[in-house]
Amino acid sequence: MDSGRADYRRDPPDPIRQGMKLLRTALVIALASTSTACLGLDSIKNLFSSPTGPDSNTGEVRSYIGTWNGSAVAPAAQSCSGLQWKITSQSGSQASGDFTATCSDGVTLAGTMTATHGDTTIPWAATGTASKGGVTCPFNLTGAGTFQGTSNIVVTYSGTSCNGPVSGTETIKR
Numbered sequence: 657m658d659s660g661r662a663d664y665r666r667d668p669p670d671p672i673r674q675g676m677k678l679l680r681t682a683l684v685i686a687l688a689s690t691s692t693a694c695l696g697l698d699s700i701k702n703l704f705s706s707p708t709g710p711d712s713n714t715g716e717v718r719s720y721i722g723t724w725n726g727s728a729v730a731p732a733a734q735s736c737s738g739l740q741w742k743i744t745s746q747s748g749s750q751a752s753g754d755f756t757a758t759c760s761d762g763v764t765l766a767g768t769m770t771a772t773h774g775d776t777t778i779p780w781a782a783t784g785t786a787s788k789g790g791v792t793c794p795f796n797l798t799g800a801g802t803f804q805g806t807s808n809i810v811v812t813y814s815g816t817s818c819n820g821p822v823s824g825t826e827t828i829k830r
Contacts, residue, residue, distance in 0.1 A: 720751045724828040731760045735824035749773050755782040763788045763817050765795050777802055786817040793818040
């Protein structure tokens, strides 16, 4: 029974279907481009940059707050290992917090540390109490850190503890 009306339930002809697919693809590409523009490529790039540089959008330096740990291996003579920076405060380029380490001959260090982060290096210092058995004495360390990637700092240090001078290099990680 043909009433002379077109049957709209049929699939559109192939050229129209192809045009709709092209239109859908163009729409997806346009939405993806708009989303990337809103997010900004700099935001994506900054995910992989060093925390020593300021955020390009706000000019603020990324946070160092948190615990940075070194390897807990037996320290060599006149050195320390297991360095830990527990950064609890940061204001501008200054960061500070608790410091611990284990030095040769069973001397443990516990105190406070401060650091100033710059473009390429992080000068730092730690002071506190060195302990061995029941004996305590003051310790003093100074050094510099250099970022390796976004979550590793190669720390060099030198100073004194109960057993005399100590120095070395260790990588701490967050």
